Structures are given as structure tokens and as C-alpha cells.
Amino acid sequence: MLIIGPVLVPFMLFKGLSYSQIMLLQSISAVSVIVFEVPTGAIADKFSRRISLFLSGWFCASGLILYIAFESFYLFAVAEILFGLGLTLMSGADSAIIYETLVKQGRKKDYQRIEGRAQFYIFLGQAFGSVISGFLYKYNPFLPFWISVVNIMVATFLALGFIEVTRERSEHHYWKHIFLSFGVAVKTPRILWAVCCAALMGFVIRVGYWLYQPYFAAVDLDVAWYGVIFFGFNIVAAFSSHTLVARFSNTRPRKILLTLGMLMSMSFLLPILFMAKWAIALIALQQIVRGLYRPVMRFYVNHQVQDSHRATVISTVSLVANLSFAILSPFVGMLLDLQGTTVSYTFVGLVATIGTLLLYLLRKRQKLVAEQV
Structure with a gap:
């Protein structure tokens, strides 16, 4: 569990970065995820989801240590690449283990609820980590980061204890497996819609x-209170993942995802x-969206693909x-x-x-095409 959320932007400003540099680093991280996402998903599909999660922790911890130890933009870029690699090793593998275990137990319909509970x-x-994060940061800016490194390493070794169920594995060679998974994403209308939705929501x-931080600064909120605000944010997200996921488990996923898009719009324009x-x-x-989006999207995608391509298709999204x-x-x-927060x-x-x-228009068009077939 990372507790650096409330203080990450202030920490990066403390390290001498501008907002442009901060967002450029995040772009570098995203590009590294793009490069590694599908290959690491294929590793989880063809070899071991458990080992994929284990390696994920090591790369994420290494990235954080670089941020702690250095003040160079270029080394921060390396840190973001390592962190991106760590995230991709986790992406797809974690939800695939849960989903496949539930399928073996005949409990596929419980996936959204269990994923939501995990998110909760x-x-x-x-939330509780955030409360102390702001005050720890004010005492020593590095403390929240070292605590997060320790938490990552504990989770890394716990991942080795996971048990993978016997499942269908792809019989194709590595790169052919990747291209076939891309084909599944492009040729399946519902997956294609999910890909378009992910493009919007991912941004x-x-x-x-x-x-968050630019708005907090614009309204003159002291950094010590960032953690308290994040506590509230995480409580809302926890409520969303625990209660709302169960409440809307029988609602069509695409309808939920469209509603989440409108909530995101309101969360930027109203403030x-x-x-x-x-x-x-x-x-x-935004925290309502944060709690609902992952379990709903993962269930929607998982329901459309076979075991042999599941982690790779999730990674494609x-x-x-x-x-x-x-x-x-x-x-x-x-x-x-250049222009400011507003x-x-x-x-x-x-x-x-x-x-x-x-x-919404794409969804309507796909339904019309399906009715004409």
C-alpha cells in the first residue's frame, strides 16, 4: 500500500520540478507502460501470474528509491520507466487470478463484488495512511516514501503465496499470441467499445x-491538510467500491461506465x-468513479474473452x-x-x-448494427 498520494506532487515540486516536467514524467511513465503492457500480460498468460506480481513489486520499489535518493530529471525518468514496468507486470495478472479462481468455483457472478471488496x-x-502522510511529510518529506517502499516489499513476498488454478494456456508462440489477442480486441464490438472507453477514462x-494539488494551492490549503482531504477521498472511493459495486451489480456495465464519464465531467467543471x-x-x-471503474470495466472485459487471452486483452485495454x-x-x-488551474x-x-x-453514440451505433445482423 502506497501512502504517498497526498504528497507526491508537493514532493516533486520540492525536488525542483515544474508542472510541465511533472506531467512529462507521467507521460514517460505512460509510454513505458505502453511498451511493456501487452508483453508483460502475455508473460502472465503463458507462464505465471504469481511471478509476474512478484517482479512487479521489485520494479515499483526500485522506482521509488530513485525518487528518494536523487534530484535529476533524467533519473526520475528512469524511475518512472521502472515504475511503469512494475505496474504492467501487475496489470491483468491480479484480476485474471481472481476471475479464473471464481470461474473454477462456479462463482463468476461474484467477481464484481469481490473485486469491489478488494478495492474497498x-x-x-x-485513507488511514493518508491522514498521517501529510503530517509525516511536513516533518520529513522522505518518510512517506520509505514507508511505501516497505509496504511494497511486504506485498511482493505475499504474492509468492498465491495459488494459480489450472487453466487453458495459449498454444501459440509469444508474439503470435500477442497479435491474436489484439485481434480479439479489434474484432469484438464490446471489447472495441471498452478500448474507446478506456482511452477516455484512462486520461x-x-x-x-x-x-488535485494545483486546486488545493489555488484555494490556499496548507499541505499538512492534504492527507486529511485524501482520507475523505479514499473513504468515498471505499464506499463506492464496497457498496455501489454491489448495488449496481445487475446494471449493464456500459450504462454504468457512461454514467461514470459524466461524473468525471462534473468533477472538473463544477469546482x-x-x-x-x-x-x-x-x-x-472522482472518487466515486475511482471505486467503480476498475471492477466494472474488468468484469465487462473478462466476460468477453477466453482464459488463454484474458490477461493480454485486459492489458491491451x-x-x-x-x-x-x-x-x-x-x-x-x-x-x-502557462494558463493556470481554471x-x-x-x-x-x-x-x-x-x-x-x-x-454513447458509438454504443447506439453498435446496437443498431447488431440488430440488423
Whole structure:
């Protein structure tokens, strides 16, 4: 569990980075995820999901240590690449283990609920970690980062204890397996819609985190209170993943995902109308999305593909999300440096609004085509 969320942007500013440099680093991280995402998903499919998770922890911890030890933009870029590699080794493998175990037990319908419960405990842990993070940072900026490194390593060794069920494995060679999985994503209309949705949500959800601190600074919120705000954010996300996932488990996933797109739009456009400390509560709408998006999207994708391609297709969806973030995030960083918080929030809010409308129209078109077949 990482507790650096509330103080990561202040820490990077403390290290001498501008907003443009911060977002460029995040773009580098996203590009590294794009490069590694599908190959590491294929490793999980063809070899071992457990080993994939174990290696993930080592790379993530190494990236954090580079941030702690150095003050060079170029070394920070290396850290982001390592962190990106670690995230890709985890992506797809974790949800694939859960889903396949439930299928073997005849409990496939429980996937959303169990994934949501796992998210609930993660958010709850992050909530309590966030409370102390801001105060630890004010005492010593490096403390939250060292604690996070220790937490990662503990989780890394716990991953070795996971048990993988016997499953169908791809009989194709590595690269052929990857291309076949891409074919599944492109030729399956529902997966193609999920890919387009991931392109939108991957950008707006991820960039939302990097826009918290500029808004906090704009309304003159002291850094010590960032952790308290993040506590509230994580409690909302925990409620969303625990209660709302169960509440809407019988609702069509695409309908839920479209609603989440509109919530993201509101979370950017409404706060800039007021620019006040209390309006931070409106940004908390993003936490509802944060809690619901992963279990709903993962269930939606898992339900469409076979075991042999599952982790790779999930990774493909994640790849597209990172591609959109890699392309647009440097532009948001420049907007922050040149135009400020209000313009940046307006831009992201409009992207969320227009993107959600286009997803709705694509959904309608796919339904019409399906009815004509």
C-alpha cells in the first residue's frame, strides 16, 4: 500500500520540478507502460501470474528509491520507466487470478463484488495512511516514501503465496499470441467499445490526481491538510467500491461506465465555478468513479474473452488508457504552467463531456448494427 498520494506532487515540486516536467514524467511513465503492457500480460498468460506480481513489486520499489535518493530529471525518468514496468507486470495478472479462481468455483457472478471488496480494503488502508502522510511529510518529506517502499516489499513476498488454478494456456508462440489477442480486441464490438472507453477514462481519471494539488494551492490549503482531504477521498472511493459495486451489480456495465464519464465531467467543471475550499467536496465525485471503474470495466472485459487471452486483452485495454494519457498529459502540464488551474480544469472537463457523448453514440451505433445482423 502506497501512502504517498497526498504528497507526491508537493514532493516533486520540492525536488525542483515544474508542472510541465511533472506531467512529462507521467507521460514517460505512460509510454513505458505502453511498451511493456501487452508483453508483460502475455508473460502472465503463458507462464505465471504469481511471478509476474512478484517482479512487479521489485520494479515499483526500485522506482521509488530513485525518487528518494536523487534530484535529476533524467533519473526520475528512469524511475518512472521502472515504475511503469512494475505496474504492467501487475496489470491483468491480479484480476485474471481472481476471475479464473471464481470461474473454477462456479462463482463468476461474484467477481464484481469481490473485486469491489478488494478495492474497498485498499482504499480504506490508503485513507488511514493518508491522514498521517501529510503530517509525516511536513516533518520529513522522505518518510512517506520509505514507508511505501516497505509496504511494497511486504506485498511482493505475499504474492509468492498465491495459488494459480489450472487453466487453458495459449498454444501459440509469444508474439503470435500477442497479435491474436489484439485481434480479439479489434474484432469484438464490446471489447472495441471498452478500448474507446478506456482511452477516455484512462486520461481523465489519471490526470485528475495530478490536478488535485494545483486546486488545493489555488484555494490556499496548507499541505499538512492534504492527507486529511485524501482520507475523505479514499473513504468515498471505499464506499463506492464496497457498496455501489454491489448495488449496481445487475446494471449493464456500459450504462454504468457512461454514467461514470459524466461524473468525471462534473468533477472538473463544477469546482472551477466556485474556487473555494468547500468546493473540494465536488472533486470527490472522482472518487466515486475511482471505486467503480476498475471492477466494472474488468468484469465487462473478462466476460468477453477466453482464459488463454484474458490477461493480454485486459492489458491491451490498459495500454490504450495509457496511450491517451501519454499524449494529453504534457499538454495539461503546459496549461498549468502557462494558463493556470481554471483553464486546465475546463479543458479536462470538456474532454470528459465530449468523450462520454461519443461513447454513447458509438454504443447506439453498435446496437443498431447488431440488430440488423
